[in-house]
Amino acid sequence: MNLLEVKHLKKHYQTHKAVDDVSFDIQQGSIFGLLGPNGAGKTTLLRMITGIFYPDEGEILFNGKKFDPENDVHHIGYMPEERGLYKKMMVGEQTLYLARLKGLSKKDAVQKIKYWFDKFDINTWYNKRVDELSKGMQQKVQFISTILHQPKLLILDEPFSGLDPINSNLIKQEIFDLSRQGTTIIFSTHRMEQVEEICDHIMLINKGHKILNGSVKQIQQDFKQGLFKIGLGIMPNPAQMATWHFNIVETHDKAFTVKMNEDSSTNDILLHFIRQEIPVTYFEEILPSINEVFITQVQQTENYAATMAALPLT
Amino acid sequence: MEKIWLIIKREFFTRVRKKSFLVTTLLVPLAFAAMIIVPILMATTSSQHKRIAVIDNSGLFENKFPDSKDVYFKYLRNQSVDSLKLHYEEQGYEGVLYIPQFDISRPSGFEFYSSGQASVTIESSINRDINDIIEKKRMELQGIDQSKMDDIRSNVEVTFKNGKEEKKGNSWVAYGIGYASGFIIYFILLLFGTSVMRGVMEEKVSRIAEVMVSSVKPFQLMMGKIIGIAAVGLLQFFIWGVLVTAIYSLIPLFFSAESMQAAAQSGAMAQGNHADQVEMVRRIRDVVGSIHWSLIVPCFVFYFLGGYLFYSSLYAAIGSLANEDASDIQQLTIPVTVPIIIGIMIMMRAVQDPGSPLAVWGSIIPFTSPMVMMARLPYGVPGTVPYWQLALSFICLIGGFIGTTWAAGRIYRTGILMYGKKITLKEALKWIVRQP
Numbered sequence: 001m002n003l004l005e006v007k008h009l010k011k012h013y014q015t016h017k018a019v020d021d022v023s024f025d026i027q028q029g030s031i032f033g034l035l036g037p038n039g040a041g042k043t044t045l046l047r048m049i050t051g052i053f054y055p056d057e058g059e060i061l062f063n064g065k066k067f068d069p070e071n072d073v074h075h076i077g078y079m080p081e082e083r084g085l086y087k088k089m090m091v092g093e094q095t096l097y098l099a100r101l102k103g104l105s106k107k108d109a110v111q112k113i114k115y116w117f118d119k120f121d122i123n124t125w126y127n128k129r130v131d132e133l134s135k136g137m138q139q140k141v142q143f144i145s146t147i148l149h150q151p152k153l154l155i156l157d158e159p160f161s162g163l164d165p166i167n168s169n170l171i172k173q174e175i176f177d178l179s180r181q182g183t184t185i186i187f188s189t190h191r192m193e194q195v196e197e198i199c200d201h202i203m204l205i206n207k208g209h210k211i212l213n214g215s216v217k218q219i220q221q222d223f224k225q226g227l228f229k230i231g232l233g234i235m236p237n238p239a240q241m242a243t244w245h246f247n248i249v250e251t252h253d254k255a256f257t258v259k260m261n262e263d264s265s266t267n268d269i270l271l272h273f274i275r276q277e278i279p280v281t282y283f284e285e286i287l288p289s290i291n292e293v294f295i296t297q298v299q300q301t302e303n304y305a306a307t308m309a310a311l312p313l314t
Numbered sequence: 315m316e317k318i319w320l321i322i323k324r325e326f327f328t329r330v331r332k333k334s335f336l337v338t339t340l341l342v343p344l345a346f347a348a349m350i351i352v353p354i355l356m357a358t359t360s361s362q363h364k365r366i367a368v369i370d371n372s373g374l375f376e377n378k379f380p381d382s383k384d385v386y387f388k389y390l391r392n393q394s395v396d397s398l399k400l401h402y403e404e405q406g407y408e409g410v411l412y413i414p415q416f417d418i419s420r421p422s423g424f425e426f427y428s429s430g431q432a433s434v435t436i437e438s439s440i441n442r443d444i445n446d447i448i449e450k451k452r453m454e455l456q457g458i459d460q461s462k463m464d465d466i467r468s469n470v471e472v473t474f475k476n477g478k479e480e481k482k483g484n485s486w487v488a489y490g491i492g493y494a495s496g497f498i499i500y501f502i503l504l505l506f507g508t509s510v511m512r513g514v515m516e517e518k519v520s521r522i523a524e525v526m527v528s529s530v531k532p533f534q535l536m537m538g539k540i541i542g543i544a545a546v547g548l549l550q551f552f553i554w555g556v557l558v559t560a561i562y563s564l565i566p567l568f569f570s571a572e573s574m575q576a577a578a579q580s581g582a583m584a585q586g587n588h589a590d591q592v593e594m595v596r597r598i599r600d601v602v603g604s605i606h607w608s609l610i611v612p613c614f615v616f617y618f619l620g621g622y623l624f625y626s627s628l629y630a631a632i633g634s635l636a637n638e639d640a641s642d643i644q645q646l647t648i649p650v651t652v653p654i655i656i657g658i659m660i661m662m663r664a665v666q667d668p669g670s671p672l673a674v675w676g677s678i679i680p681f682t683s684p685m686v687m688m689a690r691l692p693y694g695v696p697g698t699v700p701y702w703q704l705a706l707s708f709i710c711l712i713g714g715f716i717g718t719t720w721a722a723g724r725i726y727r728t729g730i731l732m733y734g735k736k737i738t739l740k741e742a743l744k745w746i747v748r749q750p
Binding site: 047052073076079084086087097098101 | 324516528
């Protein structure tokens with residue numbers, strides 16, 4: 001079941017189109033990566049999903065019904081990229097305030113704050129002022145205040161920036177836990193290694209347009225270039241490597257990166273070495289990293305835009 | 315609705331719990347108390363006699379100077395001024411008054427020696443006494459009887475009445491009340507308006523604004539802040555009212571009636587005698603009683619709230635345009651601050667001439683009406699301010715603050731999420747019509 005369905009969403013500013021006809025669905029309980037270079041329109045898109053901005057055109061369905069910002073915001077938790085807390089307020093008071101604005105009763109809110117503060121072992125911070133905390137500590141408080149009301153949809157914009165590895169890991173485990181419990185998560189970041197590790201599904205946007213949309217595995221399959229790495233027991237001489245099944249891309253110590261010809265299969269490659277009695281120690285397919293896909297795709301759209309702009313107006 | 319209530323509560327309590335709130339709330343009544351208590355203490359502690367030596371070579375003044383509680387005149391004969399003026403302090407005198415022999419038609423050569431500025435009031439009273447005594451002597455010489463003179467003296471007072479109303483005119487009290495309430499509103503608009511602006515800037519710069527608007531509507535956030543700060547102001551006024559009344563009624567318990575009178579006398583010494591004072595007090599009481607308090611107080615509250623709502627939303631809009639460094643905010647506030655300053659300037663004219671066209675229109679146009687109308691109202695309704703003007707002013711102000719709040723809300727909701735680039739006022743005004 002889709003928790004969120006976005007259909008032909010458009011938001012135009014006076015000078016440019018921030019989001020131009022973007023559609024996608026997010027399955028309940030999945031972790032959805034929203035990727036894009038700076039200024040791609042991610043924040044505008046997220047602000048429309050959180051009810052901060054109204055779209056110029058298009059439709060958002062939340063939980064199968066037309067998105068109603070007034071009530072549905074209670075089921076959304078949003079942690080913007082630029083964190084913000086009231087600096088002079090006490091940590092406990094602040095989380096209570098934010099939770100109550102999400103519609104929790106005082107009793108419920110207090111109970112949940114206690115649960116999370118215990119879990120993160122930060123009970124001693126309750127009566128500290130926010131500006132007495134370090135940036136990483138503030139981040140944890142912000143995270144708790146975002147998930148306190150058990151949102152169905154959790155939107156995290158760069159959730160790990162400013163966190164040390166230990167706290168990063170803590171938050172990451174929480175994200176997985178929440179996802180397992182059925183929370184749908186939109187995860188926006190520039191850090192591609194995190195995307196591969198965390199996300200089930202990604203969407204890449206640039207200049208307001210959707211460029212890519214699919215599961216991480218699917219995208220890697222779609223963009224693979226037939227590259228394999230093969231490890232050998234002995235270093236063969238160049239004549240032994242000559243075959244029409246593959247070309248050598250890179251030579252390593254007792255290993256080669258090869259590009260397979262389109263008509264060949266992996267077994268053809270293996271057979272080639274077996275026939276020559278060269279022991280194969282390992283053989284693996286090299287899938288493109290999301291990072292590489294990201295860079296090539298963004299560059300392609302940039303080139304396209306540049307070409308379009310350079311065309312004479314006829 | 316529940317959310318706006320939560321916001322109001324937060325805005326209210328974070329401010330009320332600050333030390334600065336406690337300090338200003340207590341400091342103002344304390345300053346008021348000091349204004350009353352200090353003169354009393356001064357009058358009671360300085361009640362030791364000041365002795366003044368008089369060397370009267372004319373013989374006209376002997377035993378003529380009236381001794382008072384504070385000042386006692388000692389007439390010395392056979393003493394030279396030159397030696398006395400060097401040693402008067404050793405002999406326990408505050409000063410030496412030297413009166414030469416003089417021609418009654420051209421009196422001159424009077425001298426008073428004392429150390430420094432110790433006795434301004436004494437000096438002025440001595441001056442007055444000398445002139446009184448010389449005048450009396452001259453009348454005697456001209457054969458004019460004192461009692462006849464008193465008969466001749468005229469002390470008519472015109473009773474100024476307000477057109478249709480059968481009430482005593484009270485223009486100077488109206489002036490005072492008008493001026494004071496106009497000024498209080500001026501300060502409220504500037505202080506509270508800036509307070510709203512700072513609050514909005516803080517939310518924007520600390521980036522909490524984006525978290526907030528993912529839970530509440532920007533308009534709720536803005537109104538919550540405006541109402542919360544208004545509540546802080548009202549609480550502060552209420553506490554001031556209670557404390558000032560308490561101080562006013564408690565002071566007589568700690569100080570005897572005599573010492574209070576002494577303070578009143580020493581204060582009024584230069585102005586007139588006791589009979590005048592009694593008369594003045596009676597007139598103040600008359601006039602204060604004749605003021606329409608039941609009209610002025612509700613109107614004050616209305617113009618206080620109306621003016622505050624009118625301007626604070628504009629200040630909120632300006633605050634939402636702030637950038638990280640908050641440097642250009644000063645410039646952006648000018649278009650909001652200038653009308654307030656124009657208002658106080660019109661108010662100062664209106665309080666002198668409440669019927670002038672400037673005053674009338676200034677009290678109707680909502681940009682200035684909170685200040686200007688409060689300057690005119692004490693002069694009387696419907697005498698000076700006809701009902702239609704008051705009604706029109708009310709309607710304009712209500713319409714005005716609905717308008718500014720609406721427009722400011724539109725600027726605000728775009729402004730608080732706009733980071734990075736500098737926003738010009740022209741750009742912000744476009745947001746009222748079209749959201750970017």
